[in-house]
Amino acid sequence: MSVTINVNGSERKIDADPETPLLWVLRDELGMTGTKFGCGVAQCGACTVHMDGYPIRSCQTLLEDAQGTTITTIEGIDGKAAAAVKAAWAELDVPQCGYCQSGQILAATALLAETPKPSDEDIDFAMDGNVCRCATYARIRKAIHVAADKMEA
Structure with a gap:
């Protein structure tokens, strides 16, 4: 299934299961390896990205939950x-x-x-x-x- 998300200001069409953790989409599908895997249970913060300006744990955020939001990774943070x-x-x-x-x-x-x-x-x-x-x-x-x-x- 195809899901479109906005990452670092660019619309990206992702062909992946909508229940895939956002972390793996960022790292494996988009090659944005600045976001790290640490614990996988949202306890360590290594996978933190911004969703609409707020920090979230991407290891426990599903791809489908990123639709309609703006995701910012370490590669795209500015201001x-x-x-x-x-x-x-x-x-x-x-x-x-x-x-x-x-x-x-x-x-x-x-x-x-x-x-x-x-x-x-x-x-x-x-x-x-x-x-x-x-x-x-x-x-x-x-x-x-x-x-x-x-x-x-």
Whole structure:
């Protein structure tokens, strides 16, 4: 069966079972490997993408649920918040192994789009469920604060 979805601003016709997890469509059908498989049960955040601007876990989102929405992956993220987050991540050398970082960046970008000057509590709430196996949480939090400052400048 064919399903049409909008990914990173482009309409894409996908010939796959509508109940296929969006993660596998992005990676296997569209070659967008920046979105990672981590746990498969929406607990780690490695597969985070934006659906209509909000972070979702693509491992538990079905292809059919993506119809009529706009999906943004790490390959297509842009805008003021995304630019600030990417710059802060590089400036503070946030990633260690890097595996979780696309999910972390997408979650942080969504947070700053909604809450341009987040508190530590806002950051903790928004980033909850995004697991970093290297435990770079302190650098992630600091980078979000730096990105917020960059957005103000």
